[in-house]
Amino acid sequence: MTPFSNHPDLKRFLDRLTSRSVLSEEEQLAILSLPSHVEQVQSNRDFVPLGVNVDHACLIVAGLVGRFGQNSEGNRQITAIHIPGDMADLHSVVQPMTGSALQALSVATILRIPHVAIRTVVARHPAIAEALWRDCMVDASILSQWVVNVGRGDARERVAHLICEMAIRLRGSPRRTDILFDFPITQTQLADATGLTPVHVNRTLQSLRREGIVEWSRGNVVRIPEWDALAAAGDFDPDYLQTNVKPQQRLGPVDADWSPVAAHNAHGPH
Amino acid sequence: MTPFSNHPDLKRFLDRLTSRSVLSEEEQLAILSLPSHVEQVQSNRDFVPLGVNVDHACLIVAGLVGRFGQNSEGNRQITAIHIPGDMADLHSVVQPMTGSALQALSVATILRIPHVAIRTVVARHPAIAEALWRDCMVDASILSQWVVNVGRGDARERVAHLICEMAIRLRGSPRRTDILFDFPITQTQLADATGLTPVHVNRTLQSLRREGIVEWSRGNVVRIPEWDALAAAGDFDPDYLQTNVKPQQRLGPVDADWSPVAAHNAHGPH
DNA sequence: CGCCTTCTTGAAGGATCTCAAGAAGGGTGG
DNA sequence: CCACCCTTCTTGAGATCCTTCAAGAAGGCG
Numbered sequence: 001m002t003p004f005s006n007h008p009d010l011k012r013f014l015d016r017l018t019s020r021s022v023l024s025e026e027e028q029l030a031i032l033s034l035p036s037h038v039e040q041v042q043s044n045r046d047f048v049p050l051g052v053n054v055d056h057a058c059l060i061v062a063g064l065v066g067r068f069g070q071n072s073e074g075n076r077q078i079t080a081i082h083i084p085g086d087m088a089d090l091h092s093v094v095q096p097m098t099g100s101a102l103q104a105l106s107v108a109t110i111l112r113i114p115h116v117a118i119r120t121v122v123a124r125h126p127a128i129a130e131a132l133w134r135d136c137m138v139d140a141s142i143l144s145q146w147v148v149n150v151g152r153g154d155a156r157e158r159v160a161h162l163i164c165e166m167a168i169r170l171r172g173s174p175r176r177t178d179i180l181f182d183f184p185i186t187q188t189q190l191a192d193a194t195g196l197t198p199v200h201v202n203r204t205l206q207s208l209r210r211e212g213i214v215e216w217s218r219g220n221v222v223r224i225p226e227w228d229a230l231a232a233a234g235d236f237d238p239d240y241l242q243t244n245v246k247p248q249q250r251l252g253p254v255d256a257d258w259s260p261v262a263a264h265n266a267h268g269p270h
Numbered sequence: 271m272t273p274f275s276n277h278p279d280l281k282r283f284l285d286r287l288t289s290r291s292v293l294s295e296e297e298q299l300a301i302l303s304l305p306s307h308v309e310q311v312q313s314n315r316d317f318v319p320l321g322v323n324v325d326h327a328c329l330i331v332a333g334l335v336g337r338f339g340q341n342s343e344g345n346r347q348i349t350a351i352h353i354p355g356d357m358a359d360l361h362s363v364v365q366p367m368t369g370s371a372l373q374a375l376s377v378a379t380i381l382r383i384p385h386v387a388i389r390t391v392v393a394r395h396p397a398i399a400e401a402l403w404r405d406c407m408v409d410a411s412i413l414s415q416w417v418v419n420v421g422r423g424d425a426r427e428r429v430a431h432l433i434c435e436m437a438i439r440l441r442g443s444p445r446r447t448d449i450l451f452d453f454p455i456t457q458t459q460l461a462d463a464t465g466l467t468p469v470h471v472n473r474t475l476q477s478l479r480r481e482g483i484v485e486w487s488r489g490n491v492v493r494i495p496e497w498d499a500l501a502a503a504g505d506f507d508p509d510y511l512q513t514n515v516k517p518q519q520r521l522g523p524v525d526a527d528w529s530p531v532a533a534h535n536a537h538g539p540h
Numbered sequence: 541c542g543c544c545t546t547c548t549t550g551a552a553g554g555a556t557c558t559c560a561a562g563a564a565g566g567g568t569g570g
Numbered sequence: 571c572c573a574c575c576c577t578t579c580t581t582g583a584g585a586t587c588c589t590t591c592a593a594g595a596a597g598g599c600g
Contacts, residue, residue: 051509067414069414069415069417069418070418070422071418071422071423071427071505072505072507073505075422076422077417077418077421077422079414079417079418080414091407091410094400094403094404094407095404095407095408095411095512097509097512097515099411099414099415099509099510099512100414123396126393126396126399129396129399129400129403130364130399132403133364133399133402133403133406134364134365136403136406136407136410137361137364137365137406138365139410140361140406140409140410140413141365141369143410143413143414143417144337144339144349144350144369144370144413145339145369146417147339147347147349147413147416147417147420148339148340148341148347148349150417150420150421150465151347151420151464151465152340152341152345152346152347152465153341154555154556155555155556157341186577186578186579187578187579188578188579194421195420195421195422196556196557197556197557197558198578198579199556199557199558199559199580199581200555200556200557202578202579202580202581203556203580203581206580218564218565218578218579235341235342235343237342239321239367239369240369242365242367242369245367424587424588425587425588456545456546456547457546457547458546458547466588466589467588467589467590468546468547469548469549469588469589469590469591470587470588470589472546472547472548472549473548473549473588476548488546488547488596488597
């Protein structure tokens with residue numbers, strides 16, 4: 001454990017938090033001062049297993065990490081793909097018994113951060129508790145959209161949607177044409193994420209490539225010539241990613257200035 | 271808004287919280303004292319619409335409530351089914367822009383609880399913040415399992431799994447034979463939840479009935495003659511529901527007594 | 541009694557899976 | 571530098587599951 005030494009990697013996580021929550025200088029410093037332990041993890045190997053109590057959370061520094069659920073026949077289903085800056089199992093702070101495994105999709109670097117440290121920081125800074133809670137809910141929004149995608153889309157939609165999601169998450173709001181990003185994932189893993197078979201993912205990708213909607217060289221680089229075409233194919237609406245939301249104000253009592261929109265929309269039709 | 275008057279309904283929500291979190295007398299009273307507004311909601315009608323800012327959360331008092339996502343063609347997908355005692359959109363406290371709609375599956379009674387009230391209580395009692403955060407994560411666990419179920423199961427598994435889940439959530443850990451519970455849901459809604467068509471849900475249910483695995487009279491009452499048979503058909507393992515977990519200790523600094531198991535299992539294979 | 545929702549049934553078509561085998565890279569050791 | 575292996579990608583053909591479309595039966599409710 002080397003406090004402060006992983007400062008730059010924690011910074012990316014902090015950025016993620018402050019993009020949606022307001023944190024004071026002191027609170028930001030508390031995040032950056034979290035102790036951590038760097039680790040390289042190989043792909044196709046659970047670095048957080050299923051059904052155990054963990055005492056730390058994992059921050060992704062480099063590479064992609066998948067959350068895997070599985071049924072009893074051993075069929076695996078990826079329920080989330082985490083990118084650098086994500087705390088992949090932040091939820092374990094309040095729910096230490098793992099309900100899914102974590103596995104790197106390609107070689108990855110992670111930071112293990114002890115729960116005790118997070119809990120200590122959170123107890124001292126309630127605003128950090130709120131920021132972490134909110135961060136978990138963003139992941140939950142993505143998960144929710146994943147259900148819709150897997151439950152209601154055909155193969156083409158599912159694959160296109162996933163590519164769209166990763167484009168936005170990895171590149172931010174991209175320009176409308178000629179988007180490039182690194183997406184080191186195998187077709188088998190793509191199949192585990194979309195609930196398809198590897199064979200069918202292959203055919204689906206070929207079809208998308210043939211139509212010029214996606215270019216995916218073997219070198220893990222995805223190119224999207226026309227964003228609108230892919231978004232249409234994937235029936236993709238980026239709102240659920242909560243990318244462009246203003247930071248929320250802090251937990252606290254009545255704030256006269258708070259959510260003026262709500263007063264009009266909230267109670268809906270009744 | 272009538273403080274205290276909805277005490278008994280809030281009690282059920284409090285029970286849900288205290289089953290997994292430790293709350294002091296004072297904190298419990300703070301929950302029970304939340305102001306609220308009772309409302310009857312009709313089925314097949316969004317009482318929380320999509321894509322608006324809300325200023326309150328909804329506690330289910332009676333009936334079943336579905337969270338609906340949808341794609342642009344209007345195909346709806348249920349991403350969660352909430353039962354009495356659930357705060358269906360607790361997450362809206364930290365993320366007021368709705369990413370899915372709420373709709374009663376049959377006539378339901380709800381309590382609308384202003385965010386401001388919840389935020390005030392949470393600011394005063396950090397332990398409540400933790401309890402609410404944890405509660406949200408239980409819903410996320412269910413959602414995660416839902417992805418696995420929809421992504422990797424065939425029709426029979428999906429339907430059986432959902433029935434299993436609802437049996438446990440509505441009846442607690444049930445006995446092994448002759449389980450009865452009320453499940454007022456149409457086959458169309460079941461189809462929206464499992465990502466199937468109503469026609470195929472119908473055939474799947476018939477098949478389960480023919481085999482004697484499920485009895486489902488028209489009167490909304492489900493009977494499960496042999497739990498093990500249904501659990502096998504649905505490949506169901508109730509661990510993810512976190513039903514029988516001991517309450518977690520409160521957020522705070524180092525607790526010597528905390529999570530002794532973790533020290534052994536945590537770092538896994540490396 | 542008549543309407544409306546929900547459930548049920550049939551038949552045909554399509555999307556996806558399964559099984560099986562070959563091609564293409566990337567890496568390693570000789 | 572080549573030979574080999576192993577993973578990943580690709581292709582084909584048949585089987586299966588699920589959907590679609592269409593229509594009729596069964597309740598609930600005014």
